[in-house]
Amino acid sequence: MMDIKFIQKNKELIKKVIKDKGIELNIDKLLKLDKERRDLISKSDKLKAEMNKKAKTKPSPEEIKKLRKLSNGIKKLDQDVKKVEKEYDSLMLLVPNIYSEDTPVGSDESSNKEVYKWEEPTKFDFKPKDYIQLGRDLDIIDLEAGAKTSGYRGYYLKNEAAQLHFAVLWYAFNKIIKKGFTPMVPPTLLREFALIGSGHFPTGKEDVYQIGNPGRLANGTSIKNPIFLAGTSEPSLLAYYAGKTFKEEELPIKLCGFSQCYRSEVGSYGKDIKGLYRIHEFMKVEQVVLCRNDLKESNGWLEKFREIAQEILKDLKLPHRVIQICTGDMGVGKYKMYDIETWMPSRNGYGETHSDSNLTDWQTRRLNIKYKTKKGKVKLAHALNNTVIASPRILIAILENYQQKDGSIVIPKVLKKYVGKDRIERRK
Numbered sequence: 001m002m003d004i005k006f007i008q009k010n011k012e013l014i015k016k017v018i019k020d021k022g023i024e025l026n027i028d029k030l031l032k033l034d035k036e037r038r039d040l041i042s043k044s045d046k047l048k049a050e051m052n053k054k055a056k057t058k059p060s061p062e063e064i065k066k067l068r069k070l071s072n073g074i075k076k077l078d079q080d081v082k083k084v085e086k087e088y089d090s091l092m093l094l095v096p097n098i099y100s101e102d103t104p105v106g107s108d109e110s111s112n113k114e115v116y117k118w119e120e121p122t123k124f125d126f127k128p129k130d131y132i133q134l135g136r137d138l139d140i141i142d143l144e145a146g147a148k149t150s151g152y153r154g155y156y157l158k159n160e161a162a163q164l165h166f167a168v169l170w171y172a173f174n175k176i177i178k179k180g181f182t183p184m185v186p187p188t189l190l191r192e193f194a195l196i197g198s199g200h201f202p203t204g205k206e207d208v209y210q211i212g213n214p215g216r217l218a219n220g221t222s223i224k225n226p227i228f229l230a231g232t233s234e235p236s237l238l239a240y241y242a243g244k245t246f247k248e249e250e251l252p253i254k255l256c257g258f259s260q261c262y263r264s265e266v267g268s269y270g271k272d273i274k275g276l277y278r279i280h281e282f283m284k285v286e287q288v289v290l291c292r293n294d295l296k297e298s299n300g301w302l303e304k305f306r307e308i309a310q311e312i313l314k315d316l317k318l319p320h321r322v323i324q325i326c327t328g329d330m331g332v333g334k335y336k337m338y339d340i341e342t343w344m345p346s347r348n349g350y351g352e353t354h355s356d357s358n359l360t361d362w363q364t365r366r367l368n369i370k371y372k373t374k375k376g377k378v379k380l381a382h383a384l385n386n387t388v389i390a391s392p393r394i395l396i397a398i399l400e401n402y403q404q405k406d407g408s409i410v411i412p413k414v415l416k417k418y419v420g421k422d423r424i425e426r427r428k
Contacts, residue, residue: 001092001361001365001366002014002092002095002096002097002362002365003365004034004092005088007027007030007031007095007366008031008034010045010155011027011028011031013095013098014027014095014098015027015097017097017098017327018095018096018157018266019326020045020099020105020296020326020327020348020356021099021327021328021330021332022094022107022285023094023332025091025095025096025098026091026094028046028093029091030088030091030092031089033088033091034085034088034218036084036087036200037081037084037088037421040077040080040081040084041081042275043077044074044077044078044081045229045261046055047070047074047077047166048074048075049199050070051067051071051074052087053063053130054066054067055067064238067184068235073177074292075212077291081287082089082274083260086426087204089424090202093196093201093202093366094203094332096332096334097332097333097334097335097360097362097406098297098337099327099330099334100335100336100358101145101257101325102323102324102329102336103324103326103330104324104327105326105327105334106326106327106328106395107328108326108329109326109329110330111326111327111328112323112325112326112329112339113321113323113324113326114321114322114323114324115324115338116310116322117319117320117321118310118313118314118320118321119317119319119320120319121125121319121342121343121345122255122319122345122401124345124405125157125322125405126404126405128345128346128400128403128408129394129400129403130346130347130400131275131276131395131399131400132274132275134363134399134400134407134409135161135399136214137351137407137426138159138160138407138408138409138424138425138426138427139158139159139427140157140158140159140160140162140181140424141155141156141157141158141161141276142155143155143156143274143275149177149282151281153278153279153280153427154267154280155276155279157392158185158422160376160409160411160419160421160424161392161395161399161424163359163418163420164395164398164411164415164419164424165391165395165419165420167397167415167418167419168389168394168415169226169258169284169285169313169389169391170400170418170419171205171312171414171415172285172312172388172389173256173258173388174247174287175311175312175315176256176285176287176389178387179308180253180254181252181255181256181287182253182255182256183256183258184237184240184255184257184258185257185259186230186233186237186240186257186258186419187230187235187236187256188226188229188230188233188236188259188260188262189200189211189227189228189229189230190229190230190235190236190239191225191226191227191228192225192226193242193315194235194236194239195208195228196239196364196366197235197238197242197367198235198238198239198363198366198367199331199332199359199362199363199366200231200235201225203241203293203332205359206266207231207263207264207364208228208229208231208262208263208264209228209229209262209263210226210227211227211228211229211340214226214227215227215303221394223396226347228330229262230259230261231261231262231263232259232261232284232286232385233257233258233259233261233284233286233400234257234286234288234385236259237255237257237288238288238363238364238367238369238383239288239367240255241253241367241369242367242368242369243367243369244368244369244370245366245370245371245372245378246290246370246371246372246381247371247372248335248371248372248373248374249291249374250289250371251288251290251371251379251381252289252290252292252301252327253288253290253291254287254288254289255285255288255289256285256286256288256388257285257286257287257288258284258285259283259284259286260281260282260283260284261281261282261283261284261390262280262281263279263280264280265278265279265280271285272333274396275396276392276396277351277393277396279392279393280393282390282392282393283390283391284387284388284390284391285303285387285388285389285390286298286384286385286386286387286388287308287385287386287387287388288326288384288386288387289305289383289385290364290369290381290382291381291382292294292379292381292382293361293371293379293381293382295382295383296381298358298360298382298384299336299358301358301384302336302356302357302358302384304357304383305362305384305386306322306338306340306367306386308386308388309340309354309356309386309388310322310340312388313340313342313353313354313416314370315412316394316397316398316412316413316414316415318343318397318398318401319342319343319344319401319411320340320341320343320350320353320392321340321341322338322339322340322351323340323341324336324338325337325338325339330357331357333362333363334358334359335357335358335359335360335362336357336358337355337356337357337358338356338357339352339354339355339356340352340353340354340355340356341353342394342397343379343397343401344396344397344400344401345401346396346400348399351393351396351397353387353389353390353393353394354386354387354388354390355386355387355390355396356384356385356386356387357384357385357386358382358384359382359384359385360382360383361380361381361382361383361384362383364380364381364383365380369383371382399410404423406427407425407426408424408426409422409423410423411423411424411426412420423426
């Protein structure tokens with residue numbers, strides 16, 4: 001969420017950001033509602049002050065009639081305030097964060113910019129198989145049984161693929177802990193405020209599953225508040241500190257979440273309809289940092305996050321590239337964003353495996369996460385997030401890049417101790 005005072009002073013800039021990010025929002029209507037809201041509140045406050053003043057003296061019958069009239073007027077104004085504020089608040093949640101000066105301007109992914117590449121795509125001296133065929137041949141992936149049991153985009157990981165899945169997640173999780181991040185296993189059932197706070201609501205709501213039967217209390221009363229399944233641990237990690245005011249010296253707060261993730265993928269209908277690339281449930285290791293309200297500092301963390309994600313891919317010896325995301329592809333709350341794409345032979349191209357974003361104070365204003373400076377000034381913190389690793393999507397790259405001519409797959413060196421063997425071979 002943006003500061004309304006900033007919006008008032010920078011109306012044309014916000015209009016440009018809305019246009020560049022491809023958002024439908026009438027900023028003039030928002031500002032009109034803000035003025036109407038403030039005028040109504042001012043009128044209500046004046047009537048309340050007048051009523052309080054009159055109530056201090058013993059009123060005559062005539063004055064009692066006037067007090068009743070004042071009371072009714074106040075009630076009417078307060079109802080009008082609530083009505084206007086409801087519309088005002090819904091529009092405020094749609095106001096995008098401004099973007100960095102070096103963010104490419106464009107309407108879609110075609111305007112994204114490659115800023116770094118590590119190693120050339122893997123070359124084979126034989127015709128390589130895709131991971132789906134490798135999965136069948138080696139009895140490690142079963143998509144048919146997954147679809148039968150779970151439906152569209154369901155899957156089973158078996159044998160070494162199941163081991164490899166946990167191996168890469170556990171390897172990444174421990175690596176981040178060693179870098180000073182607090183490990184957490186956060187809840188994946190979330191109340192609405194957490195998703196509004198992170199910015200996944202109201203935009204993006206179509207890709208979030210809602211629990212149809214959230215449950216009952218011990219006395220049998222139904223729980224009325226909606227509950228949702230998290231698509232990433234980012235909302236729950238941020239919500240952990242909702243309403244918190246830190247001391248400046250307590251920052252940065254460095255968190256690392258390990259969780260199951262769920263996404264309906266409604267917005268990606270028709271894309272990657274088969275396989276493990278775009279699925280409804282997966283596991284992810286996620287990083288979140290809360291730091292001082294300083295662009296130099298938060299952008300420094302953005303670069304550190306990128307380096308961490310790349311370090312893991314380099315450990316796995318997987319060719320990859322870094323893409324700076326353009327305005328139309330970066331999301332409402334992002335100030336600056338990178339995607340890291342890993343080479344996947346079956347796609348004859350790179351596939352996104354990591355995402356690294358600086359959202360400045362856009363999320364922390366929603367969640368009221370602040371800190372007090374050494375001089376006593378209270379400021380909103382900056383928030384950033386990064387995909388450390390997500391599986392099973394990363395398995396596509398591992399299985400395909402490490403396949404051998406005889407149909408076996410070599411286990412990446414850093415994962416061998418977790419899997420307990422050097423390669424995956426066909427079962428006899």
